[in-house]
Structures are given as structure tokens and as C-alpha cells.
Amino acid sequence: MKKQYYFLTIVFLLFMYGLSSCTYDNVVEPAPPSPTDTISFSQQIEPIFNTGNNCTSCHTTGVQAPDLTTGNAYTSIMNMNLVNIASPETSLIYWHADPANTSSHTWKKYTPTQAALVLLWIQQGAKDN
Ligand code: HEC
Incomplete structure (x- = not known):
């Protein structure tokens, strides 16, 4: 009986060690706009x-496509109709990479703050500013 407790204690400690060693890099997400x-x-x-x-x-x-490189991104986004001012949430430049949307573009998403910035930019008229 005693041996079993030792064994269980060791299993438990190894389990806790496994959990605690699984740390994440502290990525600082800027505050949403x-x-x-x-x-x-x-x-x-x-x-x-x-x-x-x-x-x-x-x-x-x-x-x-779209070409999202600096200097080309705006024209590419507009030419491909990836912005819908009348219904900003459905804009493809937002929708595909929205982290809340798990049905598309699953390999790459905006962070929540990035998504909020993109959505707000569209809500403000998607200007080339
Ligand atoms: C690993 C490569 C890869 C990365 C990184 C990537 N994409 Fe894409 N993206 C693709 C591919 C491939 C397609 C076309 C297939 C599809 O739509 O699923 C695509 C399609 C898109 C479309 C749809 C265009 C259309 O015709 O409807 C948008 C918008 C888009 N990506 C935005 C982004 C944004 C924003 C990011 C960064 C947050 C990003 N992508 C990062 C590979 C990538």
C-alpha cells in the first residue's frame, strides 16, 4: 500500500512539473484602440x-494576392474589393484573418488588437491615410 502512494506521488509530481515547464513567451499585446x-x-x-x-x-x-507589401497594400486591397464600408465586419481583409473566425485562413490570424485596428480603420472609411 505504501509503495503505491510513493508511486502516485511521483507520478503527480512529474505531472505538475510537466505542466509548469510548459511556459509561453510573454508576448506583450498592445492595448486595443x-x-x-x-x-x-x-x-x-x-x-x-x-x-x-x-x-x-x-x-x-x-x-x-492581395499584395500586402508596403506601398502596394492599399491599391491591392481596393482593387480586390476586400473592404466593405457598408458592412465592415464582412470585409475580407478583416474577415479572413479575424482570430474569432475559425473557418478560414487558419494558418495566420491577426492578434485581437490588430483585428480591432483593422476593423476600426474600415469603420472610419478605409482611408489611404
Ligand atoms: C502562409 C502563407 C500566408 C500567410 C502568412 C498569410 N496568408 Fe492570406 N492567404 C494565403 C493563401 C494561400 C490565400 C488564398 C487561399 C484562401 O483564400 O484561403 C490567402 C488569402 C487571403 C485573403 C483572401 C483574398 C481573397 O481573394 O478573398 C486575404 C484577405 C488574406 N489572405 C489576408 C491575409 C492577412 C491579413 C494575413 C496576415 C495576418 C495573411 N493573409 C497571411 C496565404 C497566406
Whole structure:
């Protein structure tokens, strides 16, 4: 009986060690935008596409449309009709990479803050600002 308790204790400790060793890098997610902030496409949206090759690892000139590289992203998004001002949530540039949408583009999503920025930019008229 005693041996069994030892065994169970060791199993339990190994289990707890396994759980605790499974740490995540502390990625600091910036605070979501306030609805009254004016979102700038060149300052806040384009960097989401290209920082860390987030989207531009695939969506680059001549590879995968839309072309989300700096300087080309706005024209590409507009030419492909990826923005729907009348119904911002259905805009494909938002919808595909919205982390809440698990039915599409599952390999790459915006962070929640990035999604909020993109949606707010569309709600403000998707300007080339
Ligand atoms: C690993 C490669 C890869 C990455 C990274 C990637 N995508 Fe895509 N994306 C694709 C492929 C492949 C397609 C076409 C197939 C599809 O629509 O599922 C696509 C399609 C899209 C479409 C749809 C275009 C249309 O015609 O409807 C949008 C919008 C899009 N991606 C946005 C993004 C955004 C925003 C990011 C970054 C958050 C991103 N993608 C990152 C590969 C990628």
C-alpha cells in the first residue's frame, strides 16, 4: 500500500512539473484602440501586414494576392474589393484573418488588437491615410 502512494506521488509530481515547464513567451499585446482614435493606414495598418513578415511572407508582390507589401497594400486591397464600408465586419481583409473566425485562413490570424485596428480603420472609411 505504501509503495503505491510513493508511486502516485511521483507520478503527480512529474505531472505538475510537466505542466509548469510548459511556459509561453510573454508576448506583450498592445492595448486595443479606442473608438475615437483616428487610424492611419500607413502608420498602423501596413505595419501589421509586414512586421515580422506577418502577412507579407506569403502576400508579396507576384506571389499571393492581395499584395500586402508596403506601398502596394492599399491599391491591392481596393482593387480586390476586400473592404466593405457598408458592412465592415464582412470585409475580407478583416474577415479572413479575424482570430474569432475559425473557418478560414487558419494558418495566420491577426492578434485581437490588430483585428480591432483593422476593423476600426474600415469603420472610419478605409482611408489611404
Ligand atoms: C502562409 C502563407 C500566408 C500567410 C502568412 C498569410 N496568408 Fe492570406 N492567404 C494565403 C493563401 C494561400 C490565400 C488564398 C487561399 C484562401 O483564400 O484561403 C490567402 C488569402 C487571403 C485573403 C483572401 C483574398 C481573397 O481573394 O478573398 C486575404 C484577405 C488574406 N489572405 C489576408 C491575409 C492577412 C491579413 C494575413 C496576415 C495576418 C495573411 N493573409 C497571411 C496565404 C497566406
